[in-house]
Amino acid sequence: MITLCYAKGTAALAPHILLEDAGADYTARLVDFGAAEQQSADYLAINPKGRVPALITAEGTLTETPAILAYIAQIFPDANLAPGNRFSFAQAQAFNIYLAATVHVNHAHKQRGSRWTDDTDAQATLRDKVTANMTDCARIIEHHYLKGPWVMGPTYSMCDAYLFVITRWMKGDGVNLDDFPAISRHFSAMQERASVRKVMSMHM
Ligand SMILES: N[C@@H](CCC(=O)N[C@@H](CS)C(=O)NCC(=O)O)C(=O)O
Structure with a gap:
């Protein structure tokens, strides 16, 4: 199971859309910026940079939007979300x-x-x-x-x-x-x- 850590309207919206495009089975976990949850010990254990998005996968946790987007495209090749060439x-x-x-x-x-x-x-x-x-x-x-x-x-x-x-x-x-x-x-x-x-x- 994949978990996307996101906050509203942030860069995390991009992988959120892409997971839907891919038809992925995933969970979206809201990080409450209003409560500075991105700086909580629990969240810093996921992403020590205190930023979203973070993608928790069976292979490990990924941060940085371009890397997350490319990973989603690669694990769902049938969805054709990145060029093959x-x-x-x-x-x-x-x-x-x-x-x-x-x-x-x-x-x-x-x-x-x-x-x-x-x-x-x-x-x-x-x-x-x-x-x-x-x-x-x-x-x-x-x-x-x-x-x-x-x-x-x-x-x-x-x-x-x-x-x-x-x-x-x-x-x-x-x-x-x-x-x-x-x-x-x-x-x-x-x-x-x-x-x-x-x-x-x-x-x-
Ligand atoms: N280089 C990172 C930047 C991530 C980033 O800065 N995200 C913002 C939201 S758009 C964030 O988490 N900000 C929280 C903060 O500054 O406390 C990426 O591309 O994913």
């Missing part, structure tokens, strides 16, 4: 790692500036740059990565669940999605998927 798989990984290492980090400057500085004025300065940085990322995704209609082209993949999460964040971060028609179309298409409809109520 090795170069295309590497491209899908490149996209997911861009989201994790660059876009997610830019987004975190809005509410988690204290990770980088204790100076509250400096934290406000970091916050001020979030819309511009996230808009730059949207431009890269729109013009460089998103092949359409799905990230990797005609076939839905693990990248799409992750982009859906990031697009939700972009909206909240002040990115004007009207400037990004391909991302907007992708967001609408994601909202029609059964997997997204099923898990969204757990993330509101």
Whole structure:
């Protein structure tokens, strides 16, 4: 049995969607950020970094969203959630790692500036740059990565669940999605998927 540790609206929404896409038998365990449960001894024993997602599997526990997405795709090969061709798989990984290492980090400057500085004025300065940085990322995704209609082209993949999460964040971060028609179309298409409809109520 697989257990996904998640908090509402976080990066964990991506593997949550993908587990549904795969038709997986899994349990979703809510980590209550409101009660700082991510810093509890019980949760730190699962993920010493105090972050979600974490995926508890029979083989061990995995953290880091791109690794979790690729693992889910690999244990459910029939669901065809990652490209089979090795170069295309590497491209899908490149996209997911861009989201994790660059876009997610830019987004975190809005509410988690204290990770980088204790100076509250400096934290406000970091916050001020979030819309511009996230808009730059949207431009890269729109013009460089998103092949359409799905990230990797005609076939839905693990990248799409992750982009859906990031697009939700972009909206909240002040990115004007009207400037990004391909991302907007992708967001609408994601909202029609059964997997997204099923898990969204757990993330509101
Ligand atoms: N690099 C990690 C980042 C995970 C991460 O930062 N998750 C956030 C939620 S989106 C979190 O758990 N934050 C809790 C905290 O900062 O206390 C990944 O891609 O999975």
